[in-house]
Amino acid sequence: MKPLHIQLETTTLANGLRVVVAPDSTAPVVTVGVYYKIGFRLEPQGRSGFAHLFEHMMFQGSENAPKMQHIKLINSSGGVLNGSTMYDVTNYYEAVPSNALERVLWLEADRMRALKVDDENLRNQRDVVKEEVRVNVMNQPYGGFPWLDMPPVAFRNWANAHNFYGDFADLDAANLLDVQKFFRTYYVPNNAVLLMLGDVDPKEGLALAEKYFGAIPAGAPPPIADSSEPPQTEERRGYVDEKFGTLPAIAAAYVLPRRRSAEWHAMALLDQSLHGGRAGRVYRELVLEKQIAVEADGGIDDLFGYNGPAQMTTRLIYKPEYSADQTLDAFDTVIRDVKEKGISAEELEQIKIKWRSDYYSTLEGGRGGYMPRYGLMHLLACFTLFDDEPQLVNTVLNGFETVTTAEVQAVAAKYLQPSNRAIVFRAPVKNEKEAA
């Protein structure tokens, strides 16, 4: 197996902005990302959904690039752009032909330095976000299942437990002062990392970073989210109505060990044993063998992308002739088995090979097929902002390669406990009348 080595050049500007360049001139394309260390968890109480609404506002205009110009300038350079809001970070990214690098940096710097939006922009994007919530959640079968259903059941700290897409009343209450305050507090260079990946000369990339971002003043260090949870002593359960779907569904989630601990590495491979596609134990038992469920998937979503409580979540959609108890029993049989017997050396070896293969694919593409190196960008950003160690992209696999079968069983025994688990039951409100 060829050893992995991704060349990195990094620096920190005087204003605290970290810069990471990963050059690779195979194709004349460069991916640029700016990550801010602010996500759902930190949005103010009474302003649920604000981190995401704010992300939309970042496309609404800055001092030298007014409304519509960000999108127009990237598209007309032959590139694509987007942004997304996560638990602990918000990102903005572009993939462009490499001759547009300087233009992209100028745009990102302009909106980091001077966001310029008005009430009309805010009203417009509030409407757009409401349609986003309707199309993804309120008007879809299993909309928001389980990513919006699980947090209020599993967690007690508002930071982890609230509605991340936002209650409409909270979205309506958001005003321009909130926008300005949020921008001043969190969107400062010392709370961000700039990434350039692909067809870029490292020296030139670092020089352009200084040229466009160097003069942006640093801000006060932003507050850090207290996402700590009170100890959980028993299983938590919640019930949600399914308005459209025809089948009942269950999501069961266990809280993960602390990020980058030895247990966390073992848990990631245990997750693969349970949820690694059709070879995974949950799919094999519930869909292929016992044939209770029609869908069984889930696991740890975005393992490297969290800096606070996170879960391994199983998602089951099952046949109507089975009860919730029968389905949960079948799932618990899988869990009991792995706790009592662990996994074989052969299974662990298979999982490690697949893990390595998946890691390569993540680096090349990852989420969002139209964004080359999205995955590499995401890992570099999280390793920089959470761990202050971008070089982890080259070494992080080692921690998984050395996990033993004993460690997998130990982490199963310790973490796959009712007192570490939350379950959401989502049952159709209508009976089979309409589908019969």
Place this chain on the structure above:
Amino acid sequence: MATRAPELAVGVPPLSAERAVTWPKRTHAKLSNGMQIVLAESHSIPKFHGELFFRSGEALVSGRSVGLAELTAAVVRTGTTARTSRQIEEDLRRLGADLGVSAGQDTSAISFAGLSDFVEPLLRLVNELARDAAFPNTEFERERRQKLEEVKLERTSPGFLASERLRKVLFGEHPYAKISPTEQQVLAYQREDLLAVYREIYTPENSFLVIVGDFDPQAILRLIESIFGDWKGAKPAAKANPSLPDLRGRRVYLVHNPGSVQTQILLGCHAITRKSPDWIPLGLTNSLYGGAFNSRLVMNIREDKGYTYSPRSGVSPLREHGYFSVSAAVRNEVVAASLTEIFYELDKLRSVPVPAAELADAQNYLSGIFSIGLATQEGLLTQFATSALNDLPDDYLEAYRDKVRALGPLDLLAMARKYFDSANMQVVVVGDKEQIQDQAALFGEVMVYDNRGNLLGG
């Protein structure tokens, strides 16, 4: 139309000199059994991505039932004469591989990706699935039951209901009209039906293998010959399909989805296939209309009016026919307002030549995103497969950007007039009829359906 004129950006750095776009060399080959092959190197990661296509899918066997090719594909991966379902899945994991078997209207395909260290064992598994699938009866029954639940469930998705209705309207008696089976059809499937489809479609003479990755193409070609070379089988006979309905006049099809808090709009008309000489100019016209974030439709009904989150338009090419469509999920109060803007922007492109600066922006966009695919193995695979399956000229990829840049405003005007057929556009709306029927009726005669496709009335 936009209510607020956009302001201009100040001090934008110019683009620097463009770097040449160089597509990797392709190795073309054809085995004596008729299997066609395209191979290309890409060393971005120590992996490879491939797809074994068969040039037939649902449309070929639609006379027997709907969805047979798709269920055949699903059962192919569940067992061969040499391996059980569980062995297949564990072998894939051992090779660090992903694999999928699927079928569309015109093709069936086994797609795969894995570590370069394990090319040979993965190709051997693909070969086994293509030639020696066993169709275990228990796996067939399980997949059929899952399909039955799936066809019930999809009737609750507004996007599915809209696509289903539009395809029925546009394609009439042609097989492309049916995108999913009924429950009765699923219940009537027999294992023997699937076996017959498999024997007919999965043959070397009907196949096309495309692989991109971190390998030496000559070594892979020898390996392919040794693995697939002794496979025999002719391609299926071509089938004539009914012609399409001649759709004159704008009609509205309302699919009643009680309790819907939003309306899914989908409208469309006949267009072109991938082989048409109009493909590139229509693609450019579409990208300017609603195919890009920066397009007129998105800027109008999202960025200006806030009616919707994700409006878009596109040309969907099937092998025999293609269609143009526009979609937007909008709040119930603005169904009429959204349709007004959708038609306004179509008619504007049919009436007024595109300004030179806007055209140049769209040309840059289309030629730029074309080369983004160069950066990943999957992106390259998609481009090579599209070229191969549509028998496009060898230099299609190399010539694409120049062709986009050679187009002028009058070319786009001609495309809009020819294909953005607003007067005869068929309009589907999926939502709660109590809230939207009056608005929909402003755009043509309305026919109302329930979510199972039954006509409720006009």
